[in-house]
Amino acid sequence: EKQHLVLLQIRRCGCPGERSHWLVCCCSVEAALADGLEGLTGSADSLLGNLSDFPLLGNGFPLHPGLFIMTPAGVFLADGTLGGQGVAEQQEPQMPMDAELASVVGNGKKKRKRCGMCTPCRRRVNCEQCSSCRNRKTGHQICKFRKCEELKKKPGVEVSVWKFTQTYLYRR
DNA sequence: CGAAACGTTAGA
DNA sequence: TCTAACGTTTCG
Ligand SMILES: [Zn+2]
Ligand SMILES: [Zn+2]
Numbered sequence: 001e002k003q004h005l006v007l008l009q010i011r012r013c014g015c016p017g018e019r020s021h022w023l024v025c026c027c028s029v030e031a032a033l034a035d036g037l038e039g040l041t042g043s044a045d046s047l048l049g050n051l052s053d054f055p056l057l058g059n060g061f062p063l064h065p066g067l068f069i070m071t072p073a074g075v076f077l078a079d080g081t082l083g084g085q086g087v088a089e090q091q092e093p094q095m096p097m098d099a100e101l102a103s104v105v106g107n108g109k110k111k112r113k114r115c116g117m118c119t120p121c122r123r124r125v126n127c128e129q130c131s132s133c134r135n136r137k138t139g140h141q142i143c144k145f146r147k148c149e150e151l152k153k154k155p156g157v158e159v160s161v162w163k164f165t166q167t168y169l170y171r172r
Numbered sequence: 173c174g175a176a177a178c179g180t181t182a183g184a
Numbered sequence: 185t186c187t188a189a190c191g192t193t194t195c196g
Contacts, residue, residue: 111180111181111182111189111190111191112190112191113182113190114189114190131175131176132189135175135176135177136188136189138176138177138178139175139176139177139178139189140177140178140179140180140188140189140190141176141188141189141190142188142189142190151189151190
């Protein structure tokens with residue numbers, strides 16, 4: 001099924017030495033309404049249907065469909081999906097990062113929490129013999145027998161593809 | 173590379 | 185304010 005998102009801000013990504021791409025910040029309709037974002041009052045339906053709710057869309061951002069790559073660090077427009085519309089000249093490279101943008105971008109870097117369900121998580125006593133236990137003062141690591149199986153995995157960059165249409169994004 | 177040390181942050 | 189412990193940096 002489709003999941004609609006409210007577009008908060010679009011700006012050029014400031015990655016040094018990289019080809020430029022767009023950073024698209026969005027949030028759920030519910031979150032936008034709860035926050036009372038300027039210009040975003042009313043029902044979800046009216047939000048999604050009205051281009052004037054997204055002023056940045058009228059500021060040179062290409063409206064035709066493109067592919068977006070969602071990562072914990074933000075939403076990126078895949079290279080080569082714009083069909084050469086002079087993207088590079090359309091916006092200042094550095095816009096001030098407001099709180100909204102920072103929270104969206106920062107989500108990917110938040111500290112992960114133990115799952116609480118795996119066998120190590122359910123263990124409640126430190127063994128006091130593993131290297132983590134013995135080295136607790138300087139190591140700051142949980143007992144090796146209590147280390148969550150999920151946290152042992154790489155921070156796993158979850159990437160999914162989103163489709164862009166006139167005024168909203170939806171997940172395929 | 174893995175392990176240790178360090179810096180940091182979420183929660184109590 | 186303190187503790188636990190994740191993420192990052194440094195070490196071997
Ligand atoms: Zn232990
Ligand atoms: Zn776990």
